[in-house]
Amino acid sequence: xxxxxxxxxxQLITSASQSYSRMAGMDINRRITKPSDDPAGAQRMVQLxxxxxxxxxxxxxxxxxxxxxxxxxxxxxxLGENYRNVRELALTAADGALEMELEGILGSIDAAIGEIMxxxxxxxxxxxxxxxxxxxxxxxxxxxxxxxxxxxxxxxxMAISTGLSLAYNVSGDSLFGNELPFMEGTEDWxxxxxxxxxxxxxxxxxxxELGMIRITDAGGTSVSxxxxxxxxxxxxxxxxxxxxxxxxxxxNEDRNLLLEAHGSLRIEDLQGGLSAQILGIxxxxxxxxxxxxxxxxxxxxxxxLEDLMGLSVTPGxxxxxxxxxxxxxxxxxxxASTVGDLIDLIETExxxxxxxxxxxxxxxxxxSDSYQPFEIKNLExxxxxxxxxxxxxxxxxxxxxxxxxxxxAVASGDQxxxxxxxxxxxxxxxxxxxxxxxxxSRLSMAEGAKTTLEIKNMNLTDTLSKIGDADxxxxxxxxxxxxxxxxxxxxLASNIYQLTLANFL
Amino acid sequence: MSGLFGIIETGKxxxxxxxxxxxxxxxxxxxxxxxxxxxQRVLTGARTILGNMGWPSGDGVEVLGVERITDRFMVSRxxxxxxxxxxxxxxxxxxxxxxxxxxxxxxxxxxxxNLGDSITGFFDSWQAALNPENGDxxxxxxxxxxxxxxxxxxxxxxxxxxxxxxxxxxxxxxxAQVATANQLMNQIAHYNGELVGSPLSESAxxxxxxxxQSALFELSALTGAEWTEADNGVVSxxxxxxxxxxxxxxxxxxxxxxRSAGSPASISIQVAxxxxxxxxxxxxxxxxxxxxxxxxxxLLERVNAMAAAIIEKSNAIHQQAGGAGGGGIDLFTGTDxxxxxxxxxxxxxxxxxxxxxxxxxxxxxxxxxxxLHYESMSAGSDDTIEDYYAATIGELGAKSATSRxxxxxxxxxxxxxQDRLESVTGVSLDEELANMMMVQAAFxxxxxxxxxxxxxxxxxxxxx
Numbered sequence: 026x027x028x029x030x031x032x033x034x035x036q037l038i039t040s041a042s043q044s045y046s047r048m049a050g051m052d053i054n055r056r057i058t059k060p061s062d063d064p065a066g067a068q069r070m071v072q073l074x075x076x077x078x079x080x081x082x083x084x085x086x087x088x089x090x091x092x093x094x095x096x097x098x099x100x101x102x103x104l105g106e107n108y109r110n111v112r113e114l115a116l117t118a119a120d121g122a123l124e125m126e127l128e129g130i131l132g133s134i135d136a137a138i139g140e141i142m143x144x145x146x147x148x149x150x151x152x153x154x155x156x157x158x159x160x161x162x163x164x165x166x167x168x169x170x171x172x173x174x175x176x177x178x179x180x181x182x183m184a185i186s187t188g189l190s191l192a193y194n195v196s197g198d199s200l201f202g203n204e205l206p207f208m209e210g211t212e213d214w215x216x217x218x219x220x221x222x223x224x225x226x227x228x229x230x231x232x233x234e235l236g237m238i239r240i241t242d243a244g245g246t247s248v249s250x251x252x253x254x255x256x257x258x259x260x261x262x263x264x265x266x267x268x269x270x271x272x273x274x275x276x277n278e279d280r281n282l283l284l285e286a287h288g289s290l291r292i293e294d295l296q297g298g299l300s301a302q303i304l305g306i307x308x309x310x311x312x313x314x315x316x317x318x319x320x321x322x323x324x325x326x327x328x329x330l331e332d333l334m335g336l337s338v339t340p341g342x343x344x345x346x347x348x349x350x351x352x353x354x355x356x357x358x359x360x361a362s363t364v365g366d367l368i369d370l371i372e373t374e375x376x377x378x379x380x381x382x383x384x385x386x387x388x389x390x391x392x393s394d395s396y397q398p399f400e401i402k403n404l405e406x407x408x409x410x411x412x413x414x415x416x417x418x419x420x421x422x423x424x425x426x427x428x429x430x431x432x433x434a435v436a437s438g439d440q441x442x443x444x445x446x447x448x449x450x451x452x453x454x455x456x457x458x459x460x461x462x463x464x465x466s467r468l469s470m471a472e473g474a475k476t477t478l479e480i481k482n483m484n485l486t487d488t489l490s491k492i493g494d495a496d497x498x499x500x501x502x503x504x505x506x507x508x509x510x511x512x513x514x515x516x517l518a519s520n521i522y523q524l525t526l527a528n529f530l
Numbered sequence: 531m532s533g534l535f536g537i538i539e540t541g542k543x544x545x546x547x548x549x550x551x552x553x554x555x556x557x558x559x560x561x562x563x564x565x566x567x568x569x570q571r572v573l574t575g576a577r578t579i580l581g582n583m584g585w586p587s588g589d590g591v592e593v594l595g596v597e598r599i600t601d602r603f604m605v606s607r608x609x610x611x612x613x614x615x616x617x618x619x620x621x622x623x624x625x626x627x628x629x630x631x632x633x634x635x636x637x638x639x640x641x642x643x644n645l646g647d648s649i650t651g652f653f654d655s656w657q658a659a660l661n662p663e664n665g666d667x668x669x670x671x672x673x674x675x676x677x678x679x680x681x682x683x684x685x686x687x688x689x690x691x692x693x694x695x696x697x698x699x700x701x702x703x704x705x706a707q708v709a710t711a712n713q714l715m716n717q718i719a720h721y722n723g724e725l726v727g728s729p730l731s732e733s734a735x736x737x738x739x740x741x742x743q744s745a746l747f748e749l750s751a752l753t754g755a756e757w758t759e760a761d762n763g764v765v766s767x768x769x770x771x772x773x774x775x776x777x778x779x780x781x782x783x784x785x786x787x788x789r790s791a792g793s794p795a796s797i798s799i800q801v802a803x804x805x806x807x808x809x810x811x812x813x814x815x816x817x818x819x820x821x822x823x824x825x826x827x828x829l830l831e832r833v834n835a836m837a838a839a840i841i842e843k844s845n846a847i848h849q850q851a852g853g854a855g856g857g858g859i860d861l862f863t864g865t866d867x868x869x870x871x872x873x874x875x876x877x878x879x880x881x882x883x884x885x886x887x888x889x890x891x892x893x894x895x896x897x898x899x900x901x902l903h904y905e906s907m908s909a910g911s912d913d914t915i916e917d918y919y920a921a922t923i924g925e926l927g928a929k930s931a932t933s934r935x936x937x938x939x940x941x942x943x944x945x946x947x948q949d950r951l952e953s954v955t956g957v958s959l960d961e962e963l964a965n966m967m968m969v970q971a972a973f974x975x976x977x978x979x980x981x982x983x984x985x986x987x988x989x990x991x992x993x994x
Contacts, residue, residue, distance in 0.1 A: 029956030030562055032949055039945065059629045060927025061934060068924025075650040075916045079903055082657045089661050183660050184897070187904060526963040 030525075037518040044511035051504050056495040066492045073489045080485060084478045086183040090193035091471040096149045097195050098468055101461040104144050107137040108454045111428060112447060118435045119443040131436055138428050142167070145197060145425065155197035157181075164197045165425060168349040172425040174198065174396035185474040191467060198396075200460055201453055206399060206421045207392035209383050212414025215335035216324040216387070218280040220259035223322075230323030230386030235261075236298030242269055243288025243313070252300055258282070280334065282306070282317035290315055323386030326365030333364075335387070338412035340367065342404045347375050348397040355404060364389075375399075389415055396421040427453070534983050534990075540577075540590030541980035547574055547591045548973040554596060554733065555966055558957045566744035568600045568955040570736050598736035602759065604951040605743065609750040609757070611944035613812040616751035618937035620817025624700070625930035628825065631692045632923060645833075646919050648685040649840070652678045656899035659885040672880045676872065679861065683870045686837045690868035693830045697794035700822045701787055704797060707752055707815055708785045714749040715780035718742055718767060723778035725763045739763065753783075754813030770809055772801060783808065794826050825929070832922045834866035836915055839907045841870055847898045850889050858884075 052058050060067035111134055118130045146163045147154045156164030156176030164176035178198040182190040216222075225232035235252035248268040255261050262274040265284070273285040284290065284306060291309045294301045301307035305318030330336060340358035356374050361367040367389070368380045378399060383390040393399050400418035403410045410416040427449045434442035551572040561567040573594040578586050633644045655678040659671045721742035724730070730738065742765070749755050749767065755774060757765045767775035774781045782802040787795040797819055798807035810816035845860045859882055864870040876883055885896040893901070907915045 027953040027956070027958055027961070029952055029958045031956050032952040034563070035945075035952075036949070059626075059930075060632070060923050061625065061629060061930030062927075064924050064927030064931055067927045068920045071646045071920035071923050072917065074647060075903070075920075078647070078650045078654055082654045082900075086657065086661060184657065184900065526960045530963065530967070 033521060037514060037521070041511060041514040041518065044507050044514055048504060048507040048511055051500060051507065052495060054495060055493055057493050063492075070489060070493050073485055073492070077482065077485045077489065080478060080482050083185055084475070084482060087185045087191070087471050087474040087478055090183055090185065090191050091468070091475055093149050093154065093193040094464055094468040094471055096147065096154055097464045098461070100144045100147045100154060101195075101457055101464060104141060105454065105457050105461065107140045107144070108450060108457065110134075110137045111141075111431065112450050112454070115431055115435050115443050115447060115450075119440050119447075127435075127438075131432065134432050134435060138432065141428065142425075145201075155195060155200060157194070157196040157198065171349070171420070171429075173349050174421065176396075185471070186478070191471055191474065193467070193471070195460055195464060200457065201425055204421060205392055205394065205396060206419035207390065208417035208419040209385075209390040210388035210414040210417065212412070213335045213387045214324055214333040214414070216322045216328050217332040217334055218258065218276050218282070218320055218322055219332065220257065220262065220276075222258045222320075223325075224255060224257065224261070226323045226325060226386070227320045228323075229321050233300075233303050235300040235303070237295035238298070238301045239293050239295050240265065240268065240272075241291040241293075242272075242286055243290070249295060277316070279319075281319060284310075284315040286313040288313055321387070324364050324382055324388075326363065326368065326382070328364045330362060330364065330367070336413065338409055340413065341407045341409040343401055343407075343410040343413075343415070344404050345371070345375055345378075345399070345401050347377050347393065347399040348395075351397075353400075353402070358409065391415060391417060391419075393419070393421075534987050536589070537983040538980050538987075540588075541976045541983065543577070543590045543592065544976035545973060545980075547572075547593055548969045548976065550593055551969045552966065552973075555962050555969065557733065559959065559962050562957040562959055562962075564740075566740050566747070567957065568598050568736065568740055568743075569957045570733055571597045571599060573597050596732040596736065598732075598739060599955055600739075601951060601954045604947060604954065606756070608944070608947045608951055609747060610812075611940065611947050612747050612751040613754035615937070615940045615944050616814035617754065617812045617817040618933060618940050620814040621820065621933040622930075622937045624817065624821030624825065625926070625933055627696055628693075628821075628829065628926060629930055631689065631696065632926065645682075645685045645689055646916065646923070648678070648682040649836075649916060649919065650903075652682040652840075653900055653903050655679075656885065656896040659896045660894075660900075671885065672883045675885070676876060676880055676883060680872050682840075683862065683864075683872055686833065686867040686870045689833050690830060690866070693826050693833070694794050694868075697822055697826050700818055700826075701785075701795055701797060704799075704815060704818050704822070705785055707818070708783050708799060711749060711752045711815070712780075712782045714745050714752070715767065715775050715782070717745045718749065718765065718775050719778045719780035721745070722764045722775070726777075735763075750813065752814050754811045754816060770811065772804075772808065774801070794822070794830065796827075797822050829922070829926065830867070832918070834868075836907070836919060837867040837870045838865060839915055840902075841865065843902055843905065844899065847889065847895055847902075848884065848887075850887075858887075 057063050057066050057070065114130050114134050114137070118127060142165065145155055145165045152160035153162065153164050153176070156162065158179035158181055159176045162175050164174055166173050166175060174197055176197050178196045180192045180196065180199075181194045182192040185191045224235065227233045235255065237249055237251050237253075239247060239249045241247040246269075250264050250268055252261065252264065255264060258276075265272055265274055269286065271287060272290075273283075275283050275285070277283045282304065284292075289309060289311045290313050292301045292306050292315060294307065304320070306315040308315075324333065330340070340361055342355055342357050342359070344353040345356050346353045354374070356371065358367060358370055361370055364382065371378055371380050371391075377393050377395045377397060379392045379394055381390050381392075382388075391399070391401065398418070398420035401410050402416050402418075427446055431443065431446040431450065433439075434446055551574070554570050554572045558569050561569075573596070574591050575594045577589040577592045579589040580586055655675045659675060721738050724738050725735065746755075746757055746765065746767070753769060755767050755769045757767045757775075759765045764777060765775070766773055766777070772781075774783075783799055784802050785797060785799050787797050789795045799810075799815065799819075800807055810819065841862045841864060844862060848861045849858060859875060860873050861876070861883075862870055863873050885894065887895045889895065889898055902914075903916065904914060907913055907918050911918075913921065
């Protein structure tokens, strides 16, 4: 093949530039500088970076959880110790301490109680440990009426790996056994039976499960009626009257269901059902009159106040106080026409109060969402609250108060009082021990998670670096190769160019 | 004629022939590095006449012509290689830019500039909200989340804008390329005219052919055009079934763009005066069109799909939650990567951002938002949004790597063809110098013959 100088020239340039670009394109830090360097590796890198970022988040979470649980762990040890101290000191005093000893004992009890109060308001960083999700405010505060709790019962948790959360706080509520105040109304409001009454609201809301019944009249006509699909009492009436147009179905003055026929009436359950029995109309009624038992419909938010037989008053004004050292405020209920209106009126004015229809379905129950006492009473000359049966008061159960009561009992030498209170103290102690156990296991879980996540992070980072980072030795070797071949091509070029026939002419 | 004068005449002819051979040789050497130059050679032949005895006898040498040495087969092979290389080169540089736009995985600092990290950062910022030490759901944490949301939206906007901008740049580049192609076709038509027009010296004809050859190669690299050469040296240029240059007439290409706001233009190229768009088989224009009409819209569509999924999912989560601490409003406005933005209401009322709001399934907003990490992007797919993004990057990288490999192998092939052609048409200085020595020797020998004949004439004249 003829070899021309232009060809030689181009080949030299090509090979020199190839070795040069191999050399220049080498990144000493990274193997992949753009996706096309290694598409699969680049894809994996993008995914890995996302995983690492998530993992770092989990790490941060487990660190926080660990710190919180560790703080709780320490705090619980101190609490347990001080409760034991209080109990032992009280016992000593109760066993008959001398006057002069009592001073010292009381001082020690005060110190222990102070320590307990301190720990109850302990903090991690600037967050209160035992306040539930309310971490910005000291959870326990001492009022004249007792110790108030400003926290809530929220258990906070954080994800420490995909799909796994760890609860990291202990609410003061679960620790000391605080209970929200709650009271049921004192009057049975006894809702009226109407044709609109839902069948599932009968018997104080327990409802009646109805099935097939058979009714036979004096003429011997016998009809089976399926009651299972019926919703209201009115539908029940319609179903019966459709079968027996002459049958009179009504609600009598005792608010019971009354069936009246000309001549005898026989009602029986079919298919093993209990419908007729439940309603109390089963059997052969020779008089033609079948009277149901008391059906006791539950009240609902839609129940008009005028349908409440047990409510003997048209609502007027009541006085309500919510909170420690709170003033009574007047609330006008006269605008209410249904049970729901009553609930709304009270809850709008006092957002902390939770007014509900009680589990028995025939009265209101009143509770509070905050650990604050509340009281509802009559206004002067107005007996609304009392007559409605909502003149109630409740205080949250506050085990911390017991400590102060115990101190008083010790101070006054009330031995029986001390004995009674000690059992409550022991209950709290047991609770602290229980919670301490849970916290301990969570603490080791957080610690384990921390270690696992650290290892995982190391692995992920390692993999990322394996994919993305250049192997220094390998890169250097390749670099030297490229450099050598670059030098060789330059040398070759400079030598070849010197060789032409022209030199020898 | 013969005799001593005949000998001197023959010697003089030989001197002339050697001179013109030296002239062409000189031309070759001078053009040794001219791109596209095909070496020329003086063809000489022996002159014969009938001698005085009736025998045919040699009457020296004559120039039969100047030959341009080339290899038509290799030339068309090279044309094809040029057009393929043109296409690959356009693809490679197109992909290079697209890879640059996504800047993956160049950035090392997570959460800084690339889209993938900003998405991860956005999801992660919600988990930070669950940490009580980062604030109580107000102030700091909200601004952290809002900042990562803003950052992610901006990354989406950037990618969308950059892709559309790149599309406009490519369109301009293609306009320039079409103009160049038109100019080349005009040149080729012009050279065709010169070849059949006024008579040219053979050496000059060779130069015209060389110039036309370069134009053809260039046109090939741009458009993938092919040509056929007639016996009289005139070429016609074809693009598929269309004839672009016929004799001294050249058609013109024109570019038209189908534009709609917010999305990249779709480009087609027509022959002026014809409606149907031209199908390119290879060449730089084809590569550009592939990037412009397919790759960019495809990437944009993927980025849009991701943005849409994030908008839809985050809004659904944030909408559902009501109650304390905001919620119940959209986090993002917009429908795709170009339009995604943090809801303006949140820009001015950050307290409306809710992290603690509760969803019907009992999770808090922050938990649900963080869980978007694991949620599949669309029904019927297992890929999470981040997987989808990683796959997009992987695919882009794979396409880019393939085109780069193809480019490299095509280049090696082209080099081979070029070397082959060069070995036929190229100027070898050694060869030219060797020939020069030969011509020189022949010239010297002829001069010597004339001198001898002259001295013989002198001898004869001396006897007079």
